[in-house]
Amino acid sequence: MSDSIISLQDIAVSYGSEQVLKGFNLDIRDGEFVTLLGPSGCGKTTVLRTIGGFITPDTGEVFFGGKKITALPPHKRAVNTIFQRYALFPHLNVYDNIAFGMRLKKKSEKEVKETVHAMLALVNLKGYAHRGVSQLSGGQQQRVAIARALANEPKILLLDEPFGALDLKLRKDMQVELKKIQKQTGITFIFVTHDQEEALSMSDTVVVMDGGEIQQIGSPTDIYNEPKNAFVADFIGESNILDGVMVKDLEVRFAGHTYPCLDKGFGENVPVDVVIRPEDIEVTAADSAHLTGEVTAVTFKGVHYEIIVDVQGFKWMIQSTDYRAVGDRIGLVIGPDDIHVMAKSEYSGLFGDYSTFSDEMDDDINASAESVEDD
Amino acid sequence: MKTKSKLLSAPYSVWMTVFIVVPMVLVVWFAFTDTAGNFTVENILNVGQYSNVFLRSIGLGAVATVISLVMGYPLAYGIAKMAPRRQSVMVMLVMLPMWMNFLLRTYSWMTLLEDNGLINALLTSIGLPRLHMINTGGAVVLGMVYNYLPYMILPLYSVLTKIDQSVIEAAQDLGANSRHVFLRVIMPMSTPGIISGVTMVFVPAVSTFIISKMLGGGGNLLIGDLIDMQFLGSAYNPNLGSAISLVLMVIILICMGIMNQFDDSDGEEGGIMP
Numbered sequence: 239m240s241d242s243i244i245s246l247q248d249i250a251v252s253y254g255s256e257q258v259l260k261g262f263n264l265d266i267r268d269g270e271f272v273t274l275l276g277p278s279g280c281g282k283t284t285v286l287r288t289i290g291g292f293i294t295p296d297t298g299e300v301f302f303g304g305k306k307i308t309a310l311p312p313h314k315r316a317v318n319t320i321f322q323r324y325a326l327f328p329h330l331n332v333y334d335n336i337a338f339g340m341r342l343k344k345k346s347e348k349e350v351k352e353t354v355h356a357m358l359a360l361v362n363l364k365g366y367a368h369r370g371v372s373q374l375s376g377g378q379q380q381r382v383a384i385a386r387a388l389a390n391e392p393k394i395l396l397l398d399e400p401f402g403a404l405d406l407k408l409r410k411d412m413q414v415e416l417k418k419i420q421k422q423t424g425i426t427f428i429f430v431t432h433d434q435e436e437a438l439s440m441s442d443t444v445v446v447m448d449g450g451e452i453q454q455i456g457s458p459t460d461i462y463n464e465p466k467n468a469f470v471a472d473f474i475g476e477s478n479i480l481d482g483v484m485v486k487d488l489e490v491r492f493a494g495h496t497y498p499c500l501d502k503g504f505g506e507n508v509p510v511d512v513v514i515r516p517e518d519i520e521v522t523a524a525d526s527a528h529l530t531g532e533v534t535a536v537t538f539k540g541v542h543y544e545i546i547v548d549v550q551g552f553k554w555m556i557q558s559t560d561y562r563a564v565g566d567r568i569g570l571v572i573g574p575d576d577i578h579v580m581a582k583s584e585y586s587g588l589f590g591d592y593s594t595f596s597d598e599m600d601d602d603i604n605a606s607a608e609s610v611e612d613d
Numbered sequence: 614m615k616t617k618s619k620l621l622s623a624p625y626s627v628w629m630t631v632f633i634v635v636p637m638v639l640v641v642w643f644a645f646t647d648t649a650g651n652f653t654v655e656n657i658l659n660v661g662q663y664s665n666v667f668l669r670s671i672g673l674g675a676v677a678t679v680i681s682l683v684m685g686y687p688l689a690y691g692i693a694k695m696a697p698r699r700q701s702v703m704v705m706l707v708m709l710p711m712w713m714n715f716l717l718r719t720y721s722w723m724t725l726l727e728d729n730g731l732i733n734a735l736l737t738s739i740g741l742p743r744l745h746m747i748n749t750g751g752a753v754v755l756g757m758v759y760n761y762l763p764y765m766i767l768p769l770y771s772v773l774t775k776i777d778q779s780v781i782e783a784a785q786d787l788g789a790n791s792r793h794v795f796l797r798v799i800m801p802m803s804t805p806g807i808i809s810g811v812t813m814v815f816v817p818a819v820s821t822f823i824i825s826k827m828l829g830g831g832g833n834l835l836i837g838d839l840i841d842m843q844f845l846g847s848a849y850n851p852n853l854g855s856a857i858s859l860v861l862m863v864i865i866l867i868c869m870g871i872m873n874q875f876d877d878s879d880g881e882e883g884g885i886m887p
Contacts, residue, residue, distance in 0.1 A: 290786060291785075292782060292785075311785070311790075312782070312785040312786050313785045313786070313787075313788045313789055313790050313793075314788075317786075318786055318787065319782075319783070319786045321779045321782070321783060322779075323777075323779060325777065325779040325780045325782065325783040326780075326783075327780060327783070327784070327798060327802075328780075328802065329798075329801045329802050329804075338784070338787050338789075338797070339787035339788050342787065342788045342789055342793055342797075343788060386783075386787065387786075387787075390787060390788065
């Protein structure tokens with residue numbers, strides 16, 4: 239790609255005997271907001287640290303604007319990083335933190351002063367120049383970290399789960415602000431997160447990763463609407479994933495019925511995975527639909543109800559604004575454009591059935607996964 | 614709640630009153646009285662005669678402190694960079710000499726440094742001339758460094774291990790090479806450790822008397838020896854001894870005050886950057 243600012247070619251990284259990345263290829267265009275999304279241990283932070291220069295890959299090359307930078311140390315790269323825990327210099331105040339990089343480049347104090355104040359304005363921290371960094375809140379510290387990195391005029395800004403330590407409300411505000419800053423500065427942002435909502439709402443391009451490999455690259459809408467395999471479908475949003483057979487083009491059979499769909503090109507009578515998003519399913523009376531089932535659980539989520547329905551042993555998740563009581567028999571209506579067909583993959587059968595689903599467990603798993611990554 | 618915490622601190626309060634506050638009051642009392650118990654400033658004025666001893670003590674103590682810092686800092690830094698398991702072994706090794714008696718340790722240096730000691734025996738056996746080492750200022754400094762080095766290393770080690778690796782990476786990320794990382798991040802962040810290390814070496818080094826007695830001979834009298842002489846030695850004069858102690862105490866307090874000026878880690882002005 240001619241306009242790619244960063245190009246990773248055939249990168250392999252291992253920690254001891256553990257292979258974290260292998261045969262990893264990625265091109266990132268100048269000015270893009272790219273998010274590396276995946277669960278803990280998928281290698282996303284390793285990709286970031288390779289670009290930042292903190293890891294030298296075992297094999298493979300890193301190119302920056304066409305030039306090989308694989309062996310270049312971090313301080314010589316036109317790349318700056320926002321660290322998960324801010325990593326501000328505790329012995330310096332806000333002003334000196336932001337001025338750090340510019341002073342190393344021997345900029346004049348006049349220029350330093352102008353830039354520091356411009357950066358403080360950019361991150362909404364006017365008047366904080368002479369505060370000590372330990373007196374700031376988490377959100378303010380993260381803003382200082384962003385200002386400190388941007389003051390260096392990087393070509394690329396790397397962000398390693400920058401909002402991981404912030405509470406939900408602040409997180410949302412920072413997401414909006416960060417996106418605004420990216421648009422204003424036009425700098426390429428490479429953002430790492432395990433939060434799919436964050437990835438969808440901020441990025442131009444999302445790179446979904448698992449097991450050290452890229453599962454799918456695409457725009458947020460592509461990733462959500464056209465997931466490539468069961469992993470992506472399950473990781474991005476909620477999905478019912480069923481075993482199906484592509485009878486022929488535009489016709490797929492699952493859950494005991496044949497449905498018209500919009501997918502083609504799989505061949506005839508080919509086993510496939512079928513994804514149906516919970517919000518796409520229409521709930522009707524039991525006698526007016528092909529699929530009927532019994533409601534086994536209902537959770538109020540604010541915007542909608544989350545209804546778990548048992549259809550011949552397979553538990554579906556439905557998101558509906560209409561309330562249904564546990565024990566009700568309901569009908570499920572699925573239209574052609576609600577169906578997304580995917581080829582079978584190593585992830586087939588692992589995801590998409592809500593029979594063991596519970597919110598609490600999901601949260602527990604997320605929490606423990608995060609604490610593992612912290613170590 | 615309040616009475617409870619008062620009660621808990623009672624043993625130490627009593628201890629401190631009886632064994633620290635009262636003796637200090639006595640030192641001040643003796644310093645400002647003559648043998649008959651009348652008020653006088655003569656003792657304090659007489660301390661002036663020994664200004665050369667004061668200068669020598671402070672000079673040798675300062676040299677020993679600087680050497681300890683220069684030797685201790687890289688070691689503490691090295692230990693802090695090791696794997697956690699090796700760190701604890703290294704810290705134990707640093708403290709190992711402290712398990713041996715202080716007198717014994719200093720005494721063994723005597724046998725090493727003597728004109729007919731082990732080092733000179735070794736030198737002559739390979740055909741080199743003898744070196745006069747014992748009873749010199751250098752021998753005193755050596756004794757000080759040898760005895761107090763662990764007190765420099767430990768506080769340095771403890772602040773250096775607390776420096777987050779991501780802060781160092783942040784500095785590299787912002788364009789700092791290893792020299793800049795050290796001068797602009799690691800050093801300023803370890804200032805509190807430098808201050809406590811310097812304090813813990815300088816104060817006992819300035820007031821030592823055993824080391825100078827054993828390794829310094831008669832020509833390297835230190836303040837400690839001077840005070841020792843006023844209480845236990847030939848020149849018995851507790852009033853003068855107290856006055857010297859008092860002056861020493863004031864000098865050390867001033868030194869500490871100056872040292873603490875360098876610790877602006879939580880000050881508003883980040884004055885370390887040029």
